[in-house]
Every structure is written in structure tokens, then in C-alpha cells.
Amino acid sequence: MAGATMADEGDNPVALNVTPLVDIIFCLCLFFLCSFHFKQLEGKLDAWLPQGAGPRAGHGEVTLEELRVGVRWDAERAAIATRVNDHPAADVRELEALLTQRREHLVAAGVGVPPVTIDADPEVPWQGVVRVTDVCRRARLDRIEFAAPAAAIPASGR
């Protein structure tokens, strides 16, 4: 590297000595090469916690206009079991179909689309809960709430 610039200097009195530049770029490249890992592309799913809905959000009776997805942990099968209101769903596709059907029914009845409340067992893997949330979004249910135990509801909400 240095030899080339010496020759340049002989030919051209204003030659630019690029050796330090190349050295520094080498060092920078080495640093980034060693510390490099790709960015994980992260997204988010918006959801809501109960605010003024009070204990009903977590422990009330299911009404006709309500959409509640229960997520339970089936220890025998080591798998999650889901249901929409009182209708069990065998798998994720059936869950999506049930939610879509329920949504269309409510829209046709002029009730409007209520928020869907996800009521999950503490034993359920977080991946399963996120999967259910994802299915709700795929079924065009954008208002997603999580049921909370009554003890967690602010006092004014009761």
C-alpha cells in the first residue's frame, strides 16, 4: 500500500496518501464484521387491558354480543385448547373460521363488532397466546383486550 503512494508522490506532487484511510476502513470493517448480526424485524400487536369495564371484563357472564376467546392448557395432550364463547375450536383454522363467522353475524345483525377478549390460563405458553391474538387480527378483529383477574381492576372501574 505504502509503495504505491510513494510512487504516486514521485509522479504527482499533490498525490493523496490513502494509506491511513485504508487502514482505518480496514479496522472499521473488521469491527463491524465481528460484531455483526442482522436486525430482527420486530412488529407489534396492539391490545388493551380492561379500564372502566370492571370485573365483568374478567369474570362476567358471556353475553350474546360478546366475543370471548378462552385459551386453556391441556396437560394431557400438551397443547392449547381454544374456544370462542362456548364453541370449542379444534385448531387455529377452525378458531379463525369461528371468529370470522361470529364477526359477520354481529355485523349483519347491526350490533357492530365488539372487542374480542382473550381469557387465557397462566399455564399457556406465551407463543400460544400471541398466536391466538394473531388469529384475531387475521379475522379482522382489531380491538383486542386481555381479561384480567378482578383484583387487578382499578377501584374506580368496579
Next chain:
Amino acid sequence: MSAKKGPSIDENVQLNLVPMVDIMFLLLLFFMLGADMGHRELEDVKLPEADVSSVKEDTTPDERTTVNVYHETRGAKCQVYEALQKAGGTSSQICRDMAHWKVGIRGIDYPLDGVTKSAGPNSDGLSMKEKLFMEAESNRPDPNNKTLSERRLQIRGDEAGPYGVVQRVMNTCAEVGIYKIEIGAATKAPE
């Protein structure tokens, strides 16, 4: 006799560095732009995948609080979690030992019960509830109404964690009035 002279060769060999410098610049640019220097408060969490998660950033990191839920055994081995990692996260058995799961906010671990004060070298001496209350206080539309806050909270939970851990964070949020939740999810790579 005159000595024979060989042909004179002008050995003026110059190394042209310009293409190399160009390529080095391009490499440097690639690594700089591709490097993950994002401040994510900063635990390494394997996020669950979601198909329809939004990658649009409508809040800045200053406008939201990030809570990381991650597995940390402080050197001890957790066979269940390790087996899960080896299986690529597909095993149905997850680590349900609550002592192995940590809740981190701005680099500080808080006990899961919400009321026990944090301890350790980086501790701020607050409980999770107190910390989240302070976060909630930063964006209350009505200062006299302590039950609602407009503060957004992003939960970055490990996909192999039990929902009960995240639920405790949510319960604490509900108690302090934070109700706008963002669930961190990894977007699937395009096939």
C-alpha cells in the same frame, strides 16, 4: 568487448487502490446500516412469531415503556429450557419455574409479585408496581385521575415463557392505570 546489456525494464508497478477503497467503503456502509445498534433495553428475547403484526413505529422509544420478559437462571442450568432451545422452540414443554423468569425494565430486574423491591447491583430500590406507576405518571391526561394513563407499554415476552408471567405484568399495569399494550412479535421472514 563490450558487455551485453539486457533490455532495461522500467519497473514502475503501481497498485491501483481505488477499486479496493470503493469496495471497502461499500462493505463499511453495509455493515454500518445492517448492524443492530438499536436501544431495546436490551435483553435478548426470542419473540413469538406473528403473521399480521404491524412493523410501523407510531411511537418513539421515549413515548413507551418496554418490558422484557426473559429466561435467566444466573448460571444454573434449566434442562427444560435448554431442551426447548435445542428443539428449535417447537417442544410443547416449557419452563414453568417462576424463579427462572425475569421482568426487566430499562435494564433492571423486578420481582414478579409486583410489590417486592428490586435488589442487586443495578437496582433502583423500587418494586415493579412503583416503577410502572412512575411510568404511568409521565402521561396522565388528568393528573387528578390516577386510574388511567395514556402511556404505552410494550411487552417483549420470550415465546417459551408461560402466560402467567406476562399476566402478572399486565395485572400490575392495570393496577397503575396503563391499559395501552403493545405485544412485541417477530415478523416472519418472506418465503
